[in-house]
Amino acid sequence: MSTTRRTPDAADADHRYRYLDESGHLVEDPPAVTETTLLELYESLRFARAFDERAKSLQRQGRIATYAPMAGQAGAQVAAALAMDDEDWLYPTYRDNAAKFARGVDPADVLALLAGHEGDGDADARVMPEYIPIATQLPQAVGAAWTGLLRSGEPEYATLATLGDGATSEGDFHEGLNFAGVFDTPTVFLCQNNGWAISTPTERQTRSETLARKAAAYGVEGVRVDGMDPLATYVTVRRAVRKAKDDVAAVADEPADPEAVAAGPSGATRPTLVETVVRRFGAHTTSDDPSRYREEPDRSGDPLPRLETYLRGRGLLDDERVAAVGDRVETRLEAAVERAEARETDPTAAFEHVYAEPTPAVDDQRAELERLYEEYGDRVAGERH
Incomplete structure (x- = not known):
């Protein structure tokens, strides 16, 4: 985080910190931030946007199941994921594919999951399977972060758990x-406040002026940032990750929020x-x-053109480089679709890992499915399964 005191222009009326205005x-x-990281931010965001459009198309064609688009939120996801260290763990929701890709998850695995295949999560990328029940990942991320403290007496890694604004109304958030x-765990809670929990607006979720202010009740630091500014999000989350692991330099940095809570012997809490x-x-x-429940959203400040404008101004991008990124993105995406759709389907895999030891009822259901396939073949599930 920059150590210069922010001018009023650095935050909007809602105290969202930013480095870039909506024009970039x-x-x-x-x-x-290194040039390598800036360019990785850009290409990762380009891939996320392309994947989003392709996934919606595949769903409309019946080639994958229900899909949760991430346009508008991918900038925050990519920036947060790239701000993590290799040893850190990501606890994502169902909308966080951009973060998963930035951590190294194969997009073919995500497409295969959406088509009904087993295999979510990536231990090598240190990404947990996506969480669909709202907020259940939060206590688990805290517990995993606590493990390192219990094992060695100091943070071995940080955990970053994503959540939406609606999750703040769940008991698991508290x-x-x-x-x-209480236990000062090395955990970063990344709340993507898009203003809507499906059709419920944020003002029906809370009377709190901001969601970041809820942190004060728990004695941890709360930060509010313009999540459509990839630079501001990267710097803010990077500081939070370093602080989580007792990085003295990060603790000494200017807090990203003038109302940040300071506690603990180091002068700052680990969680943010x-x-x-x-x-x-x-x-x-x-x-x-x-x-049915809202007006067309304002698309000003879109993180992709916003970041591209900044990088062009820095001399890191021009038309030729932008086209080259587009070519790489398209090649990578096409290969992912082909690999995902080439995977063989084994419907009986649905019965694996239901219990540590299968119950008689599970064995009976599996045997019945095998009998049906033996008798009717692929007609049991239709032409696509």
Whole structure:
């Protein structure tokens, strides 16, 4: 985080910290982010946007199941994932594919999962399987972070758990934040506040002025950032990750929020609640019709052109380089679709790992499915399964 005192222009009326305005121009001195990281941010965001469009198309064709678009939120996801260290663990929700890809998850695995195959999560990338029940990942991320403290007496890694604004109304949010505060775990809570929990607006979720302010009740630091500014999100989450692991330099940095809570012997808490203010450009999922409950969202400040404008101004991108990134993205995406759709289907895999030891009922159901396939073949599941 820049150590220069922010001017009023560096935060909007809602106290969302930013480095780039909605057009992609700096509002304060640029942060110390390497050119390699900046270009990785851009290409990862380009891939996330392309994947999002392709996934929606595949769903409409019946080639994958229900899909949760991430346009408008992918900038925050990519920036947060790249701000993590290799040893850290990501606890994602169902909408966080951009973060998963930035951590190294194979997009073919995600497409295969959406087509009904087993195999979510990636231990090598240190990414947990995506969490669909709301907020259940939060206590688990805290517990995993606590493990390292119990084992060695100091943080071995940080955990980063993503959540939406609606998750702050769940009991698991309270339990996770409270436990993290009490035991000072190396956990970063990345709240993507898009203003809507499906069709419920944020003002029906809470009377709190901001979601970041909820952190104060648990004795941890709360930060509010413009989540559609990849630079601001990267720098904020990077500081939170370093602070989580007792990095003295990170603790000494200027807090990203003037109302940040300071506690503990190091002068700052390990856990941080980062509220990234974003917009959900599309539907909640492909089964949702957002026109029934909200107006068309404002697309100004889109993180992709915003970042591209900044990188062009820095001389890191031009038309030729932008086209080259597009070519790499398309090649990678086409290969992922081909690999995903080439996978063989084994419907009986649905019965594996239901219990440590299969119960008689599970064995009976598996035997019945095998009998049906033997008798009717692929007609049991239709032409696609």
